[in-house]
Amino acid sequence: MSRPTIARVARAAGVSVASVSRVLNGLPATEEMAERVRRAVEELGYVPDARARSLKVGRTFQLTLAVADVGNPVYVTMMRAVEEVVSAAGYRLVVTTTGPDVVDEVALVRGMARGYADGLVISPLRVDDDLIKSIRECDVPVVVAGNVPARAGVDTVRANSPKGMLLAVEHLLAKGRRRIAFVNGPVDTVPGSARAKGFREAMKANELQAVGEVEAADFTFAAGRAAGKELLGESAYEAGSRGDGPAATARLDAVICANDLLAVGIMHELGARGLAVPAEVAVIGMDDSELAEQSFPPLTSVNLGSAERGRRAAELLLARIEDDSRPPRRIVVQPTLSVRSST
Structure with missing residues (x-):
């Protein structure tokens, strides 16, 4: 037949x-x-027939999503949301990893000239002038799921990290916690910079001083464990190993982390020292990824709307493909707080 x-x-x-x-x-x-x-x-x-369709209309009907780390649960959530929108419009989605280096992000954007995709959603970890220039000069439409300057002239969808930090600080205050520490990822990244600024503003608004701030080497579980060692110090480790948990945490009673992977790393480090979460130290993450529900205890986390950001970015890309003349849009997705047992 x-x-x-x-x-x-x-x-x-x-x-x-x-x-x-x-x-x-x-x-x-x-x-x-x-x-x-x-x-x-x-x-x-x-x-x-995808090949005939592509030749007839001059499109590949393929779109690309580029993220720093496809293993990070927050990017998995974003990917699913993007795929749902673009597949309904008849497009295939190709997901690629840029890694943490902005040079690789620039190379990927410039590589779009090869014509293997009709558009790109990119969530850059780091942004510099070369990346902005490559986005502006890209041969296909680009939408940034993240924060770039308005001068880039590109559609963007970003989270309101400062408001998310305020939600986290106010929740801890309502729980009676005032000795709050902060574990961030690299501050030269887009999320690291935004979350450091948001944390300090939230603490200042509530007339609080952080009892400690640590910049982890990355936004990973292993980096969270290492940051926990730095935050708690060797004396805290020794106290915890003797079962003297409360004395070990006299200088802090809560930790806010820049993402869920760091937060779970911190909870593991606290557990290794015999410190109970949340009885002795409350912990809050950011992103509200699947990991937050799967951790033990389940992690209170700031939901930065990764699924919503993915959906909105995909919609902006499809609209840009259909009409490249319209003014760029800058969308901000507002956060919520998912309260669980870690606080």
């Missing part, structure tokens, strides 16, 4: 070939028309 064609789908649905194409490409159509086309596609087992 010959392969079903778009013309056969149109005849079966009782609509024009153009109408079938609109539905399959995710373009506006009446619900009745869309349902008839979907039913005909399913009954005939029609599969679009």
Whole structure:
């Protein structure tokens, strides 16, 4: 039996070939028309010929999502949200890792000129003038899931990290915690800079002084364990090993971490020293990833809307592909606090 064609789908649905194409490409159509086309596609087992489609319209119908670390749960959540939006519009999603180096981010953006994708959503860990220039000169539309200067002239979707930090500090105060420490990732990164600024502003607004601040080497679990050693110090380790937990934490009763991986690393380090969470030290993460629910105890975390940011970024990219002349949009997603047992 010959392969079903778009013309056969149109005849079966009782609509024009153009109408079938609109539905399959995710373009506006009446619900009745869309349902008839979907039913005909399913009954005939029609599969679009991606190669012919690409040659005809000058598109690959492929989009790229670039993140620093595909193993980070927050990027997994974002990826799922982006994929859901673009697949509904008839696009495939390719996910790639840039790593932490801005040079690799620039190389990826410039590589889009090879024509293997129709657009890019990038969540850069670091931003410099070369990256901004490469985005502005990119041959395909680019949306940044993160924060770049307005002069970049690009669609952006970012989290309100400072407000998220304020939610975390105020929650700890409501729990009676005032001796608060902060564990950040590298401050020369986009999230590290925003969260350091937000933490200090939130503490100042509540007339508090941090009892300690540590800059971890990375936003990873291992970096969180190492930061815990630095924050608590060897004397705290010795006290904890003797079972003298409360004395070991006399100088702090809460820790806010710049992401969930760091927070879980901190909780492991506290546990290794015999310090109870949250009885002796409360811990808050940021991102509210799946890891927050899976940790023990479950982690209180600031939800920075990674799924919403992914959805909005994908929508902006599709809109930019359809109309490259419209002014760039800068969207800010507001945070919420997911309270669990770690506080």
